[in-house]
Amino acid sequence: MTSATDRLTIRARGLSKTYDEVVALDQFSLDIWEGSLLTLLGPSGCGKTTALRVIAGFEQATGTVEIHGRQVLGPGVFVPPEKRRVGMVFQDYALFPHKTVMGNVAYGLPRGTAETRVGEVLELVGLTGLGDRMPNELSGGQQQRVALARALAPEPDVILLDEPFSNLDANLRDRVRRELRLILTETRTTAVLVTHDQEEALATSDLVAVMFKGRVVQVDSPAELYSKPSDPWIADFLGDADVLTTTGHRGYAETAVGRFKTDLKGPAVVVLRPEDVQLSIGETPNAVVVRTEFFGHDQLVTIALNGGGRIRSRIGPRPSYQPGDRIRAKAIHARVYPGRT
Amino acid sequence: MTAGPLVAPVETAPSPGWRNRSSRGWWTATAIVLLPALIPPISLAWQVLTKGTGTTLPLGRLFELFVATVGLTSAVTVTALTLGTTTAWLTTRTDIPGRKVWMILAALPLVIPSYMAALTIIGATGPNGLISSWLGFEIPTPYGFVGAWLALSIFLAPMAHLIVSPALRLIDPATEEAATGLGASRRRVFFTVTLPQLRPALVSAGLMVGLYTISDFGAVSLLRFDTFTRAIFTLYAGQIDRRPAAALSLVLMVLALAILFIERRSRSRAGYTMTRTGRVRRLLETRGWPRGLSLGFLAAFAFLSLVIPISVLLFWLIRGLSAGIELGTFWDETVRSMGVSVAAAGLAALAALPVAMVTTWKRARLSGAVESATWAIYSLPHITVGIAVVGFALTWARPLYQSVLLLVFTYVAMFLAQSVSTVQDSLRRVSPVLEEASRGLGRGPWQTLGRVTVPLVSPGLAAGAALVFLSVMKELPATLLLRPNGFETLAIRIWSSTGEGFYTRASAASLALLTVSIVPLLALTYRDLSD
């Protein structure tokens, strides 16, 4: 994905921060490449917003941060946020309520160039003509775009977005996400986005960095991350996953729904995604249907395996199973991880 | 303190006007509360128009009074706002140690009425004052403008502090961070982002302070500075013909309403929302001399506004007692003060409920007018209300003349706005849907009122009652004019004793008043802090 000739926009190494006994960041390290969109994904409380704020300069931490090769955080070094050329879009937009849209967007610009640049940026985000409105006169989606425009206007080195879509209606979210991606690509802006919504992370970004308890646990492209999560927890976080315990023995891990290659020996867990579990009638049944949830374009069938354990299978709208049906389940793909002793 | 599940501010959809059955009762109750409260200005206008103005002051003198009043008001407003905003800023935005204590100290002087402040200044200065006795040199008593300005500015600063503090806290910290992220220096952030968002609170505080100063009677009369209120009282008490006093009162009422009107109009289009993120704001770090300076400022203010007044009072009390001056008891006055204060506070809280309902949950087209009327009544200078009500009672309600009942009702009318605003705050935090839920579960309107609505707004009711209690304890001019024969309150005792030069007596009564007032004030301040 990235090549040696690509520039490194941000390099964060070993960031650590504790608030009152709570560890917010634990040796957090991350590289962000020029022109890419990286999403920091993790459950609430994992420290992703804190990481963002440290990079922006609103929080202190131990460790180092370099922006375009220039150190802005380190032992004895702290460049204040107003000097970092980092644009920030806040979760609740933080528009200046007393200024017009124009006033907001022009805020970070030097006097003089303001008007033309503001016009450009407003056009970019699709808000031409709304320069004289006050923030409270705008809809949520429009406010978000003003926040984006305001951050983009001074052409920062990188733009940081803290859960930018969480305050929008569900149906607006997809549209705005796509538009944001387009704008960022068009302007070749490097961006870091923070979210707890894995769908959002997988759909929009070039790279996803999964965070857990203050550290980065895996960085990969969305596809790689989804199909090759380095840990069962990540697998579960990124999509639906079911777990079966077994042991690794002579190159295989054996389960009721199939047998999978592995080098592990000893206790192991097999992680299955519902879309990899197939159901059939007619062969020797090895499970019983517990319930089905119908979504129109697909359905999720929960089954109880005869040997113990419950897994789910995602299949098309037909056929329709009833609770109590005996069926055969088979997994066509799974990942095996070391189990706990 | 407020209801559990629905704590976030809720956008309430207006219910379909006053024709809606569930609203009708509230609107009726509001009419019962507000219409009598409108009597003072209307009856005063009627009095003056029908009876004429008598021989009023010459135009030159009127102009003098106008300049004096406006001059004092402007000076006091600017000073009090500056002092109050500074204390608010230091206690909410910096990391100086002991913030909670400084917050309480900054608000505490609110318990000291203006005439007591005047007594303090008089008692501290002059040849027999505290300063000359303890420090050996004499500071001449600053009668006139300087004294009045000092007395009012220092003791109205807490009012500004209490209005500006919550506003400072509620500004979304993200807007300030956003500004920083966009390259603004700390100074620029303050002037272009913080201060403008503070504007509504500053205007509101300025209005409160300004109206209070225009209305003030105690300080200007004791410190002998001629403003409208002092001139009105001089005309009222110094002449057989009461008409000029009534006429001048009407002029002053109009002036007060004009100021209120201007403030309402100046409300800008910007919507200032409460911060929704639970994010804790980072405090400004202070070290070294800025910290020392800040602490010094707060300490100096507390010294001027609390230590000196109490010292003066104690000084005169002890000196007088040891010289054998007989004090008599203040038991009667204290009981009376507390009695009317509690009565008025309770009634005001009760009366506030329909008015608050009708301007929050049960909004209709008239809601704006109701709100304006409540504040208009509040803004009327108390001496003018007193004169109006006396005239009204003598002409239209003779049995009520010089009765405690009329006095209490007048108090309620004058201070209603205070309890209305606290009940409004409570109502805004809770969803009106709860009322509907209760009805849906089969409880009738009175049961819903008793079991759901009132408990939900009880914090607002209690706060409103406490505010009104304090206001009534301190009130002077209306009480002077309306009181029944032989009915002296602590306020009157303090004022008349000071006027006659009996500072020992005045100090003793002052300490009594302070003791009684301190508990509700601490309760209010504590509640503000824990919010």
Add this chain to the structure above:
Amino acid sequence: MRWAIAVVVGAMAITACGSGGSGDLLTVYSGRSEELVQPLIDQFAESTGIEVEVRYAGSTDLAATLLQEGDSTEADVFFAQDPASLGSVADLLTELPQSVLDSVDPRFADRNGRWVGTSGRVRTFIYNTGTSNDLPLTIDDVTNPSWFGEVGVAPTNGSFLAFVSAMILERGEEETLQWLQSLAANEPQDYPKNTPIVAAADSGEIEGGLVNHYYLLRLRAEGEGSNSENWFIPAGDVGTLVMPAGAGILSGTDVPEAARQFVEFLLSETAQTYFATETFEFPLIPGVQPAGGLPALEDLNTPDIDLSQLADVLDDATRLVSEAGLV
């Protein structure tokens, strides 16, 4: 919530209880200060068992109030600081019994018997003993430039207004206005009442003031007042005006008997001795001597003014004081 209502009702009950008992309740409107007369009134209440309720305020204020209240006033007795206030409500007062009127010199009672003087008060010029100015020989001397900014007056006080009224009777409006204007031009210090003027003169805050004679003597009784003296202007003009405090009975009174007793009490030896020894005023009944080193009233050169007419010109006096810019 019920609890709160109970508290409110209880509070109102307590406050209402304090006032408004029925039975023999004598309501006195007193323009004389509480400090001065409450002890005397307490004596009366104790010895007669009559309950007395007093409304203290300025004499002019009370006169205006009485006029507003009209016949339905609650007041039974009006005890005022000066004859002008009494005269202005003369129509509301009932004629006093002849025995009461006869106890004092006729010049100290209303011509029509509506009010009677209870103690004599003489206008005086108080001065700080450290002053280097010549003491005024006539009332006009008070407006000399030597007293610029150093004279204290209480222009809204009943006694001052009575004094101005007397000047109008003596000299006419025009000259009175001139005098007032000269006084105003001399920038006098403005006080709400007489007591502060005396305190100020004694402390040196001002060098002189126009007050009633007894304030200084009362101050001396408290151990102060050693730096000032009373000066009775020798010319015999209104500078040394004698104004009795006085009392009258409201014709609308519901307790005429008690009211009469009260007025009689004020002229009794007990009360007159009180006025002489406690408040240092001139007693008006024969047989009681003034105290505090005061000469007998007859020995002072006082002007001859028909006190009953003071009320007629009170409004003019107020107007002139205002016109001259003193209020």
